[in-house]
Amino acid sequence: MSGTVQSTSQVIMSADIAGSTALYELLGDGEAQALVAACLKSVKRLCAEHHGRVLAEVGDQVVAVFDEATEAAAAASEVHVEMHERASDQAGPRIRLRIGLHYGPVKSDADALSGETAKVAHWVGSHAKPEQSLATKATIDRLPRMYRAVSRYVDDETWNFISLEHVELYEIIWDVESITAYNGEAPTRESQTCVAVEFCYGKHRVQVDGSRPVISIGRGDKNDLVVARDLVSRQHLSAQFSRGRCTITDNSTNGSCVIGVDGRRVEFKRESLRLTGEGVIIPGKPGPEEQDYAIKFRCL
Secondary structure: OOOOOOOEEEEEEEEEEHHHHHHHHHHOHHHHHHHHHHHHHHHHHHHHHHEEEEEEOOOOEEEEEEOHHHHHHHHHHHHHHHHHHHHHHHHOOOOOOEEEEEEEEEEEEEEOOHHHHHHHHHHHHHHHHOEEEEHHHHHOOOOEEEEEEEEEEEEEEEEEOOOEEEEEEEEEEEHHOOOEEOOOOOOOOOOHHHHEEEEEEOEEEEEEEEOOOEEEEOOOOOEEOOOOOOOOOOOOOOEEEOEEEEEEOOOOOOEEEEEEEOOEEEOOOOOOOEEEOEEEEEEOOOOOHHHHHEEEEOOO
């Protein structure tokens, strides 16, 4: 019998407080340490609630491992939500975290921190913005459809400069309200809330609402709304409904555009936009043939 240690593939999450140095300079050591400790305690609690195991707390960073990618993504999203809500309820500086997720081989909890999976997770987190969760494609591929639909491609970065190995990075969107509205304006909460959004293409209609929060749109016949056109990707767009708002995310190679009833046109590619009012979505940006590609939408 060999002494080889068997590896299992898991998700490692690296959660790091952004701008902690400035926090200590602003508040002083005692108050800043108390605030950081409370934040990291919440992170560890949320990881445990989603069946994660905390591997280490290093300075202002928590490293945890999850058997399921879904649980890791949920924990990361809830960390941002809780920190956001805490800042809204309390006076003082706002704590924001950068989170990185990577799925890969892990020999054991004891050896996990020194393994490549943890190193990649930490590297991914270092590329995240404050209040952002970034994940590798290996992680995204193991998420259920709902999470994949609200994840958007960010960049293709070089992870290993010796082998020049590249890693695709994706953002897991946790807050629909943070997405720019299609008309480029800063919407008020009341004016932008709806109960559902209806999408129409030809004779086909589908809507997102509280009971059906995610749909997919594309050329492939497994999509909820099929647009069988040459410039449309197999899964071109996704739409997510959350807290009375609808966000569409472009996952395509050709991009898309949204045209409001006022004629304002916004083009986007591998980005997300919040829909308001009504108008049309043009997947693939085909130019003069737009009428054949137009998907009508209406917020109800």
